[in-house]
Amino acid sequence: MADVSTNSPRLILTDTNFRLWLPLFWIGLIAAAALFAPLIAPQDPLAQDLMMERLPPFFMEGSAPGYWLGTDSLGRDVLSRIIYGARIALFVSLIAATTTGIFGSALGLIAGYYGGWADRVISRLVDIWMAFPPVLFAVLLVAVMGTGLGSVIAAIALIDWTRFARVIRAETMVQARMDYVDSARIGGARRAATLVSEILPNVMPSIIALLMLEMGIAVIVEAILSFVNLSISSDDPTWGSMIAEGRGAIHFAWWVLLFPLIALFMTVLSFSTLGEGLKQHFDPVLK
Amino acid sequence: MTMTTAHAHTLDIINLNIALPRGQRLLRNVSLQLEPGEVRALVGESGAGKSMIGKAVLGILPHRIKRTEGEILLEGAHLNVMTPATRRNTVAKMSALIPQDPLTALNPVRKIGPQITDPLTRIHGWSHQRALARARELLDRVHIRAPDRVMHSYPHELSGGMRQRILIAAAFAPSPRLIVADEPTTALDVTVQKQILRLIRELQRETGTAVLFVTHDMGVVAKISQKVTVLFAGRVIEDAATRTVFENPAHPYTQALIAATPTPNVSAEPFQPVPAALITELHRETLAADALYAQRGRR
Amino acid sequence: MLLKTVFVRLLTTVITLFGVAVVVFVLVRVAPGNPIAMMLPPGATEKDIAALNAVYGFDKSLAEQFIIWLGGVLHGDFGTSITLRQPVAELVLGRLPATLELSSVALLLALALGGCVAVIGARKRGTGTEVGLDLTSGAVLSVPDFLWGLIFVLVFGVLWPVLSISGRVDPRIDIDFTTNFYIFEGLLRGRLDVVGSTLSHMLMPAMSLALPLAAMIAQLLKQNLKEALTQDYTTLARVRGFSETAVILREALRNAALPTLALVGVQFTFLIGGTVIVERLFAFEGLGNMAIDAVINRDLPLIQGIVLLFAALFTVINLLVDLSYTFLNPRLRHG
Numbered sequence: 001m002a003d004v005s006t007n008s009p010r011l012i013l014t015d016t017n018f019r020l021w022l023p024l025f026w027i028g029l030i031a032a033a034a035l036f037a038p039l040i041a042p043q044d045p046l047a048q049d050l051m052m053e054r055l056p057p058f059f060m061e062g063s064a065p066g067y068w069l070g071t072d073s074l075g076r077d078v079l080s081r082i083i084y085g086a087r088i089a090l091f092v093s094l095i096a097a098t099t100t101g102i103f104g105s106a107l108g109l110i111a112g113y114y115g116g117w118a119d120r121v122i123s124r125l126v127d128i129w130m131a132f133p134p135v136l137f138a139v140l141l142v143a144v145m146g147t148g149l150g151s152v153i154a155a156i157a158l159i160d161w162t163r164f165a166r167v168i169r170a171e172t173m174v175q176a177r178m179d180y181v182d183s184a185r186i187g188g189a190r191r192a193a194t195l196v197s198e199i200l201p202n203v204m205p206s207i208i209a210l211l212m213l214e215m216g217i218a219v220i221v222e223a224i225l226s227f228v229n230l231s232i233s234s235d236d237p238t239w240g241s242m243i244a245e246g247r248g249a250i251h252f253a254w255w256v257l258l259f260p261l262i263a264l265f266m267t268v269l270s271f272s273t274l275g276e277g278l279k280q281h282f283d284p285v286l287k
Numbered sequence: 288m289t290m291t292t293a294h295a296h297t298l299d300i301i302n303l304n305i306a307l308p309r310g311q312r313l314l315r316n317v318s319l320q321l322e323p324g325e326v327r328a329l330v331g332e333s334g335a336g337k338s339m340i341g342k343a344v345l346g347i348l349p350h351r352i353k354r355t356e357g358e359i360l361l362e363g364a365h366l367n368v369m370t371p372a373t374r375r376n377t378v379a380k381m382s383a384l385i386p387q388d389p390l391t392a393l394n395p396v397r398k399i400g401p402q403i404t405d406p407l408t409r410i411h412g413w414s415h416q417r418a419l420a421r422a423r424e425l426l427d428r429v430h431i432r433a434p435d436r437v438m439h440s441y442p443h444e445l446s447g448g449m450r451q452r453i454l455i456a457a458a459f460a461p462s463p464r465l466i467v468a469d470e471p472t473t474a475l476d477v478t479v480q481k482q483i484l485r486l487i488r489e490l491q492r493e494t495g496t497a498v499l500f501v502t503h504d505m506g507v508v509a510k511i512s513q514k515v516t517v518l519f520a521g522r523v524i525e526d527a528a529t530r531t532v533f534e535n536p537a538h539p540y541t542q543a544l545i546a547a548t549p550t551p552n553v554s555a556e557p558f559q560p561v562p563a564a565l566i567t568e569l570h571r572e573t574l575a576a577d578a579l580y581a582q583r584g585r586r
Numbered sequence: 587m588l589l590k591t592v593f594v595r596l597l598t599t600v601i602t603l604f605g606v607a608v609v610v611f612v613l614v615r616v617a618p619g620n621p622i623a624m625m626l627p628p629g630a631t632e633k634d635i636a637a638l639n640a641v642y643g644f645d646k647s648l649a650e651q652f653i654i655w656l657g658g659v660l661h662g663d664f665g666t667s668i669t670l671r672q673p674v675a676e677l678v679l680g681r682l683p684a685t686l687e688l689s690s691v692a693l694l695l696a697l698a699l700g701g702c703v704a705v706i707g708a709r710k711r712g713t714g715t716e717v718g719l720d721l722t723s724g725a726v727l728s729v730p731d732f733l734w735g736l737i738f739v740l741v742f743g744v745l746w747p748v749l750s751i752s753g754r755v756d757p758r759i760d761i762d763f764t765t766n767f768y769i770f771e772g773l774l775r776g777r778l779d780v781v782g783s784t785l786s787h788m789l790m791p792a793m794s795l796a797l798p799l800a801a802m803i804a805q806l807l808k809q810n811l812k813e814a815l816t817q818d819y820t821t822l823a824r825v826r827g828f829s830e831t832a833v834i835l836r837e838a839l840r841n842a843a844l845p846t847l848a849l850v851g852v853q854f855t856f857l858i859g860g861t862v863i864v865e866r867l868f869a870f871e872g873l874g875n876m877a878i879d880a881v882i883n884r885d886l887p888l889i890q891g892i893v894l895l896f897a898a899l900f901t902v903i904n905l906l907v908d909l910s911y912t913f914l915n916p917r918l919r920h921g
Contacts, residue, residue, distance in 0.1 A: 127598075128605040131897040133859030136877050140889065143881045144613050220730050224863050227732075228878055243736060247867070250751075254744040261736050265729065272728030345825050350712070372829070379827025391818040396840045396916055405836070410827035441916045 019277040023270035030267055034086040041080035042066050045237045049075035054253045070255040072245060078256060081237035082263050088238050089267065092149065093218035096156035100218075101211050103157055104164025109203070111165065112172025113195050122169070126162045134159050138221055142230045149232050152225055156218050164210055171203045209278035216271030223264055239264045296320045296360070297464050297497040298344065303357035304580070305339055305348065305521075313339050313352070314521040315576055321465065326491060326498040328508040328529070330544070331518035337501045339521070341467035344499070346371075346378050362464055379410050382465040383458040385487070388474045389450035393442040400438030403457045411461050425456035429486055448479040452486065459490050466491070468500045472507065484511050505548040509533060517541050520573045539565055595908065599901045606897040607659075607890075611652050614886045655890070664894075665887035669880070674891035678873065682895070683766035684754055685865070685872035689858045691769075691788055692795035696857075697850070699796065700803025707804065708811035708834055719804070727801035731860040735794035735867040742790060749786055752869035756783040791868045795860050799853050806849055810842035817841075844915055851907025855900040 033040060043066065052075040058068050069078040111122040138155045145151040176199065225231040226240025227247075239260040246257025298321035305314040314336045321327055329337040342348045344359055346366070359366040361381055366374050386392040394402060400422065407418035426434035429452040442450060451471060458466055468487065472480040488511055491498050500512055508515050508529060515532050517525040517540065525538045536542045543561040646654070658665060664674035707719045743751045755761065755768060761780055763771045772780035814820065815838050823833045862874035869875070873892060880888040 124601075124605070128602050128609065131602055131606050131900050132609075132893065133862055133874075133896045133900075134856075135859060135862040136874070136881075136893065136896065139862070139878060139881045140610075140613060140893070143884065144616055216728070217730075220732060224732055227863070228866065228882070230882070247736075247739060250739065250743050254740065257736065258740055261733070261740065265733055265737075268730065268733065269725065269728050273724075276724070276728070347821055347824055375824070375827055375829070378825065382825075384822060384825045386818055386822060388818060392822050394819040394837055394841070396844070397837075406826040406828075443916070 019273055023273045026266050026270045027274075030086045030263075031090060033083045034090045037083050037087055041077075041083045042068065043077035043080040045076065045080040045084040046235065047076060051075065054249075056253075057255050057259075069259045070253070072242070072253065072256045073249055076237075078242070078259055081242055082239070082260055085237045085239045085242065085260065086263070088232065088236060089219050089222065089264075092152060092156075092222045093215040093271075096153045096218040096222075097211055097214040099153060099157040100160050100214055101164055101207060104161035105168045105203075105207050107161065108165040108168030109172050109195060109199065112169040113176050113199060115173075119169075122165065126165055129159075129162050132159070135221075135224060138225060139228060139230060142225055147230055147232065152222055152231055155225070156221050159221075160214060160217060163214065164207070167206060167210060168203055171206055172199055175199045175202050205282035206279070209275055209282055211275075212271055212278055213275030216268045216275065219264065219267055219271065295322070297323045297325075297362055298499065299358070299360035299363075300340065300344070301358040301360075303340070303343060303359065304355070305336075305343060305352055306354040307351060308353040310354075310581075312521060312577060312580070314343070315573070315580070317357075317518075317521070317523055319516050319523065319526060321497045321499065323464070324491070324495045324497055325514060326488070326500055326512045327514040327516060328500045328502060328512035329516050329518060330502055330505060330508050332503060334520075335518040336521035337503075337518050338469055340518075341384075341469055341499055341501055344378075344465075345382060345384055345467055346374055347384075376410075379406070380461075381463055382467065383461070383463040385451075385455055385458045385466060385468040385471045387470045389447055389454055390442070390474070392454055393450055395442055397441075398438065399440055399442065399445075399453060403438070403453070403460060406457075407460060421460050422456070425460050426453070428490065429453070429456045430482075431456075447475060448482070451475060451479075451483055455483070455486060455490065459494055459496065462494045463496055466496050466498045468498055470501050470503070472502075480507075481510075487511065505545050517544065519569050522573060522576065524569075540569060591912075592909070595905055599905060602901055603894070603897055607656070607894055608652070610890050610893045611655065612648070614884075614889050615648060615651070659894075664891040667880075667885055667888040669883045669885045669888070674887050677876070677888065678891045678895055680766060681871065681873045681876050683768075684870065685858070685861050685874060687767060687769050687784075688788055688792055688861055688865070688870065688872060689795070689854070691785075692792040692857055693799070693850075693854055695792055695796035696799035696803060700800035701807060703800070703804035704807035704811060705831075705834055705839075707808040708815065708838070709831055711812055711815075716808075719808075723801040723804045726797050727805070729798065731794045731798060731857075732863050732867070734797050735791065735864050738790040738794055739867065749790055751790065752787075754784065754787055754871045755780065756787070759783055787868075787870075791861075791864045791870055794864050794867075795857050799850070799857055802853060803846060803850060807842055807846045810845055811838050814838035814841040844911065847914070848907065848911050851903065851911075854907075855903055858896070858899060858903075 049071075052064060052067065052071050053073055055067055055071045055075075056063050057070040057078075058065075060070075063070065067077050067079070069082070071077055072081075107122050107125075111119040137159045141155040141158055142151050145154060222231055222238065223240035223243065226238040227244045229241070229244070231238055231240060242260040243257055243264070246253070246255075246260065249256055298319075300317060300319050303314050303317040304312055306312045317336070317340060319327070319340075329340060331337050339348070343355065344361070344366070348355070355367070357367070361377065364377055364381075366377065369377065393399070400419075403422045403425075404415070404418040407413045407421065408415055413421075422438065423434045426437060431437055431449060431452060437445065437449070437453070445453070451474075455471070471487070472483050475483060484507065487498065487500075490496075500507075502508060512529045515525075515527065515529045516523055517532075517538065519540055525532065525536070525541045527537065532541060533545065536545060540561065543565060547561060655665065662675060664678070666672065667674050667677055670677060703719055703723060707716045710716050710719075739751050742749045750756075759779060761768065761777075763775070763780075765771050768784040769781055772778070772784065811834060815834065820833050820837050823837050824830070828836065861872060862877055864870070865872040865874040866878050873895070877889070877892045877896075879885075880892060
């Protein structure tokens with residue numbers, strides 16, 4: 001990445017803006033929408049009204065007041081569904097990412113710190129896991145566990161823990177070689193304590209950066225799962241199910257696909273940018 | 288319109304000034320001429336600017352160099368007024384470089400053969416057979432046994448001395464009018480150094496190539512050059528025939544440099560560094576020259 | 587010595603595949619929902635269900651079922667699909683060419699696009715162009731293939747419908763090929779209408795898969811190119827008369843390509859994984875699409891066969907990438 005700071009001062013501002021403030025702004029917006037959905041949403045997201053079906057958004061001919069982004073094939077307000085969809089998106093991504101992070105980091109710490117057969121077993125496990133196509137695996141897991149919020153979260157955690165495990169294992173190995181760990185290491189019981197008190201804080205920045213990235217991934221996976229109708233039950237509005245619907249109705253009601261897509265796009269982009277930015281910020285190797 | 292003037296000199300550098308973006312000069316009014324087939328040493332301590340002169344001629348100055356003034360004529364061609372493409376072409380056809388570090392100057396993932404023949408076929412327009420023949424001829428000339436095997440080898444399979452000899456062969460292959468040798472013996476051990484110097488001298492005489500030889504070692508100067516230019520802080524301190532400079536150095540700095548060079552044949556002498564007072568005096572002169580230069584620039 | 591490395595890798599590959607087989611086997615059989623029950627009409631008796639169960643071997647213990655299945659696999663028999671009533675091996679191999687063609691085209695697009703952007707970025711290093719390209723590739727990288735697919739569906743389905751957004755080929759064309767490699771065999775037979783239709787249908791799904799990888803290649807390759815361009819041999823090339831672009835392509839690229847290719851190899855497997863959802867999105871009749879249907883319908887034998895094939899594909903590709911890296915690096919070749 002070009003070192004922008006040596007160029008014109010204007011560019012510095014823009015670079016940080018793009019990488020930090022813009023994503024935070026969007027996520028804040030989404031979070032607000034999720035929290036205050038009942039207050040903000042203009043319509044009931046579940047209310048069907050066949051008289052109002054397939055109305056276009058406000059800037060086009062034939063739109064109805066109060067239905068800002070149009071309606072879908074069952075007359076439900078797109079904007080309201082997007083706002084309520086934000087709830088599920090954020091909730092799922094937060095819980096799923098955290099679960100994945102805890103699970104993956106724990107395994108990574110153990111593998112990197114204790115080495116030996118623990119490392120071998122975990123590494124072999126990672127290899128096997130990474131031989132699965134992620135999306136297919138997620139679909140498979142949800143099919144196995146049945147649909148529902150818990151299944152979705154578990155599925156995400158089960159497919160992507162390897163991301164955390166690999167990175168944290170590598171970092172742990174680096175940290176474990178350093179002097180301060182050697183001096184603290186005496187017996188078996190002591191070793192566990194060192195892991196938590198000394199190494200964990202040092203790998204925490206990487207964990208947080210990965211967490212941001214993972215939230216973006218979780219949002220996508222949930223969207224994909226609801227796209228193939230394997231997420232939570234079909235009543236509650238999710239961006240993925242809206243997109244699935246929109247895909248089918250694309251030739252006569254393209255707005256049903258466009259707006260949830262934009263919401264999804266911006267959210268994923270924001271999490272990714274934040275995650276990448278944090279990763280670069282904390283990585284001493286780069287530059 | 289031709290950019291050349293009928294000229295007797297192979298290389299003509301007139302009042303060359305090179306400065307960093309903030310204005311600090313790296314070369315201060317450097318002028319020198321090179322006759323055809325002449326070997327001129329550029330000598331000075333680190334940072335004296337001797338490498339910069341060679342780089343300026345070849346057009347490979349570092350990107351941070353922002354301001355260049357003065358004229359450079361290569362066989363009468365005014366390099367400084369050409370477009371970058373023309374200049375690159377002219378320099379390529381008439382000159383060559385023998386670099387300092389033979390390890391990094393060869394592409395590690397390409398075989399030796401193409402590294403020598405590519406410029407000959409692509410830039411000089413030779414046929415493939417002619418280029419191959421010339422490559423073999425020169426590899427033989429630089430005492431490399433089994434030239435065909437070497438041409439099919441990769442750089443990491445060869446020794447440092449061998450690599451430098453390959454680079455010398457590559458430099459002389461198109462029979463250039465000028466070669467810039469940028470401290471080519473510094474990265475080599477002493478026994479190999481002598482061979483390399485002799486090789487360069489012999490080849491240069493055979494092809495009639497003028498050589499600008501950059502070095503910090505007065506011993507090397509004595510062995511290889513006919514003329515020598517002594518540099519300090521980017522300024523030319525002394526410029527004369529090598530023999531004259533060694534027998535009767537005009538400038539005290541030159542004397543000091545010669546004295547500081549260890550000579551193996553003479554009995555152990557106390558190490559004589561360049562006197563501090565002399566350095567201070569030279570710095571004063573440099574600053575004065577800079578002030579004058581800045582004044583002229585403002586008018 | 588090289589042989590030993592290959593042997594060891596093959597061994598670990600087999601172990602990994604075995605692990606995958608076990609995991610899949612256990613997973614699908616733990617699933618709620620009885621596929622047999624779904625197959626029979628309502629009003630079927632217990633006896634009917636039991637009979638069908640026996641046919642598919644579901645009445646035996648887990649371990650027994652696994653051994654039977656494994657035995658079959660070693661003979662090339664992957665069982666019969668519950669929903670499609672055909673041998674799994676046939677079904678899977680029938681759809682495999684479509685996915686392979688899609689993935690290969692996507693990979694080529696990614697290499698071409700990413701390579702060009704990297705070379706341009708290196709050529710224009712230090713200028714605003716490079717910064718612009720960096721920002722763009724950063725943004726493109728953050729958007730997963732699924733989203734790109736949706737964007738393309740919107741743009742080319744609604745806004746500017748020049749390309750079709752579903753299917754693998756125009757259904758009106760009569761294709762009587764021996765293999766399912768439409769592009770490959772189409773070219774061999776000179777059936778350019780088939781090739782053209784396949785490519786135009788494939789363009790968008792392939793681009794969806796290619797873009798994130800292209801961005802990754804652009805960033806990494808440019809980084810490696812810039813490093814190579816600081817080396818002395820590039821300076822020498824410039825003195826010898828080669829233009830900056832020529833120096834990049836002739837000298838720097840070979841050095842920069844090796845580490846880039848190592849990454850591309852790994853990412854290629856992720857790209858293939860992405861075909862699962864992208865094929866679904868574009869109704870592309872490939873392996874991924876079939877896989878989703880299989881999962882939704884709890885078609886256990888088919889699920890096993892597909893997942894195992896994907897896993898095998900991934901491990902084979904990883905092996906090939908490692909081997910070719912060793913082969914292409916002159917230092918490793920002789921070491």
